[in-house]
Amino acid sequence: MKKLINKPEDVVKEELEGLALAYPDIVKVHFDPDYVYRADAPVKGKVALISGGGSGHEPMHGGLVGLGMLDGACPGQVFTSPTPDQMLEAAKMVHGGAGVLYIVKNYTGDVMNFEMAADMARSEGIRVLSILIDDDTAVKDSTWTAGRRGVGTTVLAEKIVGAAAEKGYDLKKLADLCRKVNINGRSMGMALTSCTVPMAGKPTFDLPEDEMEIGVGIHGEPGRERMSLKTADEITEMLALSIIDDPAYSRTVRELDEEKGEWVDVTLEDPPFKAGDQVLAFVNNMGGSAAVELPIIYRKLHEICEKKGLKIVRNLIGPYITSLEMQGCSITLLKMDDELLELWDAPVKTIGMRWGI
Amino acid sequence: MAITTVDVLNCLRQMADVIHENKEYLTDLDSAIGDADHGINMDRGFQAILKKLPSVEDKDAGTILKTAGMALVSSVGGAAGPLYGTAFMQAGMAIAGKYELEAEDLLAILDAALKGVIMRGRANLADKTMVDAITPAVNVIREALGNGAGTVEVLEQAAAAAKKGMKDTIPMLAKKGRASYLGERSIGHQDPGATSSYLLINTMAEMARVKE
Structure with a gap:
């Protein structure tokens, strides 16, 4: 193995230390539990967006934290989902009183850890919704597999939903927008x-x-x-x-129902291009x-x-x-439609994506 | 033969040793059909348990298992963290307040662990997961208890059933977790999660055997 690393077990920690030193105007890093958050968090009155996943996908997600995109990102070990305590603590740090939206890639580990975190955050009185991204057409069958994985559309969703949060969309409207991006994206x-x-x-x-x-x-x-x-x-x-040429894709996902206060099965269908x-x-x-x-x-x-x-x-x-x-x-x-175009073009300032500013 | 909290603590320490010894083996199994981190993650989790044990040495067995579960949830990540974490926490709740465990308590522990795993992961039997190793173990314990078996016998039969369950995952087509994306290509590989479940149940049996 040839890599620019010191010790394999220190890779994620040292990466985060480097990011914190290099981009103090954009992000701050909290250790133990580990999460990256906007330097100006919490932004009062704005819905906070949090994503996360295994490390090794950089710049996603830590490099997508900042104005017009994520408020917090929870990095796991390389290719390993982060843990619920990271997601809970990140939520407590960045939520500005308007709720928290978790954007979750459809991987078994990420889904389970974010579900536990959402339950914990709600029990602490933080309003949370959670939307899955599952856009990978390599997976044909959702009946006999864990369903389509969350891949490229995640980046686009974080940009678009981040812009909408900046514009003042409320939590419910942001969740709907994130779901709309997901069902219209394929990778x-x-x-x-x-x-x-x-x-x-x-x-x-x-x-x-x-x-x-x-x-x-x-x-x-x-x-x-x-x-x-x-x-x-x-x-x-x-x-x-x-x-x-992918035909309509239908599957059942679990989403938090705020009125019932529990996880419910929701059937979604992606329209074909x-x-x-x-x-x-x-x-x-x-x-x-x-x-x-x-x-x-x-x-x-x-x-x-x-x-x-x-x-x-x-x-x-x-x-x-x-x-x-x-x-x-x-x-x-x-x-795309007019709404998505306007949100895509809106200013963004993160480590990995910057324009209009 | 009653199992004491000292035995439970020793069993967890021994589980940490066994997982550490099998770290590469579990990771290799996971390379074939997953993402090559199961052994690494489980090892990190059991090392986290070891750090927590001194704080619960004088507590009841239920508290010890719940603490172990919370250590797993906050250190393992991946799917194994919530699954094993929930299993240990549910097992702890099933024996809350007890300082001595009898053979029936072993059924309560493993049955609660299995229900926890199914609740969290929503896997069915033959999906090529942990459930395929734990379910046969729970079934034989129930049967062995009905025949009046003692602690050692119950656990030895459970370990044998878990081992068979683990081997039985080899020809299965994965339907849950990352291996499910491989479709037919998941056939012919032993499931890493079923393997770690067997290793943990087998450690319980070894603990009982040594004590006897």
Whole structure:
């Protein structure tokens, strides 16, 4: 294992220490329990947004904390969900009296830990709602699996919902908006190489020089299918079509019902894309691909979208939701409307994303 | 043969040793169908338990198990944290206030742990999870108690049943957790969660055997 680290067990702690020193105008870091929070938190009267997940996906989530985006982020160990005490303490620190929205990626560990945290926060009198992101089209079946994973759409949701919170949306309206972004976003990822979790010290899986994994998540886990290596254009086509041609996707998720005061099953359906849709196209670097490669993916994606009648009205290209040093990329398409466009363009100032300011 | 709080504390320390010894093994199993962190996370959790034990040495067995559960919840993360944390907390509640445990209490402990895991993770039997190792253990304990078995016998049968349950996960298609995304590719691999559950139940049996 070759990494720019000191001790494997110190990776997350030392990363957070570095971020706190480098960006004191944007974030502060609390240790034990660990969480990153806005330097000016709590923002009075604004709904606070908190997300979190395993580390190793930088800049998500700590690098997405700041004006116009998250108020708090809870980093777990590398690729391991954070714990409920982190999420509870982060909520207590950042909530400005208007409630807290947890944005949770659909991974079994994240879901269970955030559920426990939401229950604990509510028992302490903090108003909490929680919305799942499950946008990964690599997973076809929600009956026999834990459902689609939360991937690229998470970044877009955090930006859009963050802007809406800044604009004064209330908790209920923000939860509805976050759900709307989730059901209108779809992603598909692929890997050219595996990656090495520092504590494990060796690659999570073997991937020969001439093969690739299609349908990977963001944890170095094997994907849905292994196949021989293809060109950038062929790879882009596979990813893009699995998103664009994905039929309506229906599943049941658990959400907190404020009136009943309990978790309830909610059935959601993602509408398929259709010609004439306006979309945001997000080409994400999994962490280890050279920056020169991503525009090559975007170039083909643009051509495919045009052919399919989808109009790309905004784009985002770069490493935003990574999988350590994995080579590869993911594509996310989000169907846009006037509300989402205005919120996307609103000012943001975080470590990983900054514009309009 | 009654199990004392000293035995419970020793059992938790021994569980920490066993998990530590099997850290790489559990992580390797998890590399095949998960995200290569199960052994690392469980080891961190049981080391956290060890740190908490001195503060509950004079407490009842229920408090000791609840404290262990809370240590797991706040240190493990992933799915294993809430699942094992809930299991230990529920087990502790099932024997609240007791300083000595009889064979029936072992059923109460494992049954509560199993119900806690199912409540938190909503897994069914044969989904290729911890539930597949713990369920057969609970079933044989119930049966063995009906036949008048004592503590050691009950736990030995439970460990054997958990081991079989763990092995039985190999041909299963995963339907919960991260392994479920692999579909058919999850077949042929032993479930890491079922494996750690077996290791913990087996440690209880070993504790009883040594005591006898």
